[in-house]
Amino acid sequence: MIELARLSRKKAALDCFSQPVIQWFANNGRDFPWRNTKNSYHIFLAEILLRQTQAERVVGPYLRLIERYPTSEALSRASVGNLRKWFRPLGLVRRADQLISGTKLIMSKHGGLIPRSLDALLTLPGLGEYSARAVACLAFGAKVPMIDESSGRLLRRVFNLEPRGPAYCDRQLLEIAEALIPAENARGFNLGLLDIASAYCHHNTPNCLDCPIGKICSYSLNCTSVAEKTPSKLQSSRRSARINVFKQHPRALHKSSQERDTRLNLLHLETEFRNTYARFLFTIL
Numbered sequence: 327m328i329e330l331a332r333l334s335r336k337k338a339a340l341d342c343f344s345q346p347v348i349q350w351f352a353n354n355g356r357d358f359p360w361r362n363t364k365n366s367y368h369i370f371l372a373e374i375l376l377r378q379t380q381a382e383r384v385v386g387p388y389l390r391l392i393e394r395y396p397t398s399e400a401l402s403r404a405s406v407g408n409l410r411k412w413f414r415p416l417g418l419v420r421r422a423d424q425l426i427s428g429t430k431l432i433m434s435k436h437g438g439l440i441p442r443s444l445d446a447l448l449t450l451p452g453l454g455e456y457s458a459r460a461v462a463c464l465a466f467g468a469k470v471p472m473i474d475e476s477s478g479r480l481l482r483r484v485f486n487l488e489p490r491g492p493a494y495c496d497r498q499l500l501e502i503a504e505a506l507i508p509a510e511n512a513r514g515f516n517l518g519l520l521d522i523a524s525a526y527c528h529h530n531t532p533n534c535l536d537c538p539i540g541k542i543c544s545y546s547l548n549c550t551s552v553a554e555k556t557p558s559k560l561q562s563s564r565r566s567a568r569i570n571v572f573k574q575h576p577r578a579l580h581k582s583s584q585e586r587d588t589r590l591n592l593l594h595l596e597t598e599f600r601n602t603y604a605r606f607l608f609t610i611l
């Protein structure tokens with residue numbers, strides 16, 4: 327019985343949070359060449375290049391690499407010096423070493439194939455906790471969370487969580503994300519979180535009004551960003567307009583304060599409800 331209740335709460339969480347993320351990604355997700363392939367070698371290359379580098383900067387080197395070195399074997403035999411020259415103008419020199427030593431290990435230990443397990447991926451030079459998870463999910467469909475600093479910030483805001491170290495290894499975040507991943511579409515969920523974080527959930531100025539998960543986000547529902555978005559000039563001009571009305575029509579003051587109390591009560595209830603809802607989502611995970 328308890329299990330049944332837990333399952334139905336989990337389904338509610340998937341419906342309310344995960345499905346909007348996946349739906350938004352299906353319609354608005356960013357398009358990069360490594361997102362249009364299931365080739366595990368290509369995805370492995372892309373994830374090494376993408377570490378701490380803007381995705382737009384990686385497109386050119388990625389396309390050149392897969393054209394010049396179409397397999398792990400070809401790349402494992404490349405000259406480190408040549409590859410370094412390639413990458414130097416992009417500031418990615420260390421990636422040249424990692425790519426070659428990574429593909430050498432793939433050849434010697436994994437028969438030329440990108441390993442599927444997270445543990446094996448983590449032994450490859452150049453892949454960290456996040457990028458190994460990305461390869462496991464995007465190349466092999468593994469139901470594992472991919473949490474970087476931006477999607478971690480998003481989840482912390484949605485569920486009102488305090489940071490516990492870097493997002494990629496924050497166990498609490500990883501557990502929440504894992505519980506929210508729908509079995510049938512880990513890719514859409516993980517990439518959706520990344521892209522929503524990139525499009526809306528900026529460090530200083532999150533755009534909660536337009537965010538597709540604003541309705542269930544604890545941060546947004548506490549009205550912080552909405553209040554920040556109301557220009558103070560606009561607020562003061564509205565205030566003086568109201569004072570003028572009250573001077574001319576004193577009875578309006580009574581009516582207005584009643585309305586305001588009602589509005590405040592509604593706002594309070596709404597915030598309470600939403601906070602409870604965020605806590606509810608959190609406790610089921």
Ligand code: SF4
Binds near residue numbers: 483535537539543545
């Ligand atoms: S509603 Fe705002 S704080 Fe919440 S996830 Fe969206 S942008 Fe981030």
